[in-house]
Amino acid sequence: MNRIKNIKSTVLSHFWGKLERIDFDFKFKNGNWKRLSHEAYGKSDGVAILLYNTETKKVVLSKQFRIPVYISGVSEGVSIEVCGGAIDEGESPETTVIREAKEELGYHISNLKAVNTVFLSPGIVRERVHLFIGEYKDLDKIDNSGGGLEIEGEEIEVMELPVEEALNMIDSQEIIDARTIMLLQHVKIKGLLS
Ligand SMILES: Nc1nc2c(ncn2[C@@H]2O[C@H](COP(=O)(O)OP(=O)(O)O[C@H]3O[C@H](CO)[C@@H](O)[C@H](O)[C@@H]3O)[C@@H](O)[C@H]2O)c(=O)[nH]1
Numbered sequence: 001m002n003r004i005k006n007i008k009s010t011v012l013s014h015f016w017g018k019l020e021r022i023d024f025d026f027k028f029k030n031g032n033w034k035r036l037s038h039e040a041y042g043k044s045d046g047v048a049i050l051l052y053n054t055e056t057k058k059v060v061l062s063k064q065f066r067i068p069v070y071i072s073g074v075s076e077g078v079s080i081e082v083c084g085g086a087i088d089e090g091e092s093p094e095t096t097v098i099r100e101a102k103e104e105l106g107y108h109i110s111n112l113k114a115v116n117t118v119f120l121s122p123g124i125v126r127e128r129v130h131l132f133i134g135e136y137k138d139l140d141k142i143d144n145s146g147g148g149l150e151i152e153g154e155e156i157e158v159m160e161l162p163v164e165e166a167l168n169m170i171d172s173q174e175i176i177d178a179r180t181i182m183l184l185q186h187v188k189i190k191g192l193l194s
């Protein structure tokens with residue numbers, strides 16, 4: 001894009017993800033150039049998947065403690081979400097989503113469908129999240145699996161509930177995660193569980 005030049009990145013923090021300050025010259029529509037500074041945060045891209053069962057009309061979600069939610073003073077930090085996570089180096093989004101569904105929810109998923117790829121907060125976060133839905137049957141539950149990896153600091157409660165109940169939890173603000181809201185609404189709009 002010829003409206004941007006002299007891009008300089010300064011790493012402000014690199015712990016789990018990387019926080020950068022990007023300085024750049026930006027040309028406004030009136031032709032004026034201005035030097036701007038913006039922060040951008042990210043690790044790798046991510047994935048998220050909503051598991052749904054066409055026989056029981058249920059979905060599988062996870063419930064976990066999220067420190068950014070806690071320090072915002074919301075719901076004592078508890079967040080109900082679709083399963084998801086960061087893509088490891090060399091992994092495809094499909095491989096990540098299958099791995100996360102097993103680690104976090106304890107389900108073996110073979111029937112994946114890509115929905116779309118989204119930015120959750122394009123002014124701040126550079127991560128793109130690949131959204132999927134996956135049909136499951138009761139037989140796909142792996143015994144003694146799910147709940148996340150304690151060695152990685154994860155403690156995840158698996159919730160299987162009727163899709164209508166999950167949709168009501170959007171209205172009541174019990175579900176506040178954008179990925180989860182998008183995927184539940186996708187299933188509803190496409191009539192996949194009606
Ligand atoms: N999120 C996060 N995880 C960390 C951090 N430091 C270590 N971890 C460890 O890294 C793993 C992250 O788990 P994932 O399942 O891969 O990711 P997530 O926390 O569920 O989701 C986050 O990443 C997604 C993909 O990048 C995002 O889409 C999502 O919004 C969220 O930030 C966990 O084991 C967690 O303990 C940190 O600063 N932040």
Ligand SMILES: [Mg+2]
Pocket residue numbers: 083084085086104
């Ligand atoms: Mg996760």
